[in-house]
Amino acid sequence: YAITYNNPRWTKTHLTYSILNYTPYLPRAVVENAIERAFKVWSDVTPLTFERVFEEEGDIVFSFHRGDHGDNNPFDGPNYGLAHTFPPGPRLGGDVHYDLDETWTDNSENFNLFYVTAHELGHSLGLTHSRDIGALMFPSYTWYTEDFVLNQDDINRIQALYGPSPNPIQPTGATTPHPCDSHLTFDAITTFRGEVMFFKGRFYIRVNNFMPEAELNLIGILWPNLPGKLDAAYEVSMIDQVRYFKGNKVWAVREQSVLRGFPRDIHSFFGFPSNVTHIDAAVSEEETGKTYFFVDHMYWRYDENTRSMDSGYPRLTAEDFPGINDKVDDVFQKGENFYFFHQSVQHRFNLRIRRVDDSRDSSTWFNC
């Protein structure tokens, strides 16, 4: 694992910390809470414990600085450089410096103090940056959402230094999907302005004809207001909208914005009965404006032109889509085909002859 040069680490497991000063953008209690929560991120997965001290300087000192602050690493005003930290050691070692000129927040606005602190504490404990784009220790600030989960890469690396947590139940972290993993499954798939986008956890994998390799990135980079772990997605190309589903909520997106008034519940927006609590997969047939919603082994049909549910539904999926016998996890349209996904297998359903004419593993889209 990539650990700071010479692998500096703390030789004791109980560390102290002190807070030298504060940002003017947040109440003191909020700063203190953010720092406490950031410590918990690491103490949950290691034997390390942390205690705040008031009368003396802690092993780890938190402070906010503007510009040149005498450590040969001057800050640069708003944006760009946000914070830096020294590897474990005496005096300056382990200390966390924040740029006083940043707007620090306790929400998803830039820049979330808890998220940056959790990252910086990784350095305080001896970690360097990670190559895993989903890791907390990835070097650039990506996006912060309330459902923060430490990545398995971060856990593996910190445990390589300090060992596992003494808790009987070992924590597991989120993992970053690898497009060429033949066992990869997806939360949702949709077309998006001629491209195909696959969703998994907090990530999207984007495929377009002009790029030889699939692009992997965080959903939050494109749509900060969308949640991770989506259930389904589909594009209504005639109105240039993509709709995302999670639980009984739907988000409508155009370009990089969630449209005003969303999320809404699927019952009032589409007219689903109240016993439908989620959507497994959805696709809108471009030529007819008919949208198919798959839930368990049934499907509903919705008319995008009249904005109403067609009568006579739900119907059994296998009856009207011969060959699609399993629950549909994801589906999208390309040309005259619907591509149905179940676990890591995809079935190509030809809309003209109304049958499955090919089945393959799901990673064929990524030029592996």
Added chain:
Amino acid sequence: FPVFQDGLRQNVETAWKYLEKYYNLGKDLQAKNVTSKEVMAEKLRQMQQLFGLKVTGNSDPETLRAMSKPRCGVPDVAP
């Protein structure tokens, strides 16, 4: 030198400052008996690999975009 291919002096400066700040460009130039072009291209490749970008050794638009994202700077271990 690839960095100059775009002809944008500002891009070169952006890349230079970034690599100086996060990849010890200046220090490695002093320490190694190689040209600045070689060191800079090597640092660019390291940076591109880390960020999952196409590894070209050039300061292409994707690389410059990644460089302009807010990030954390880890001070080196030297006193």
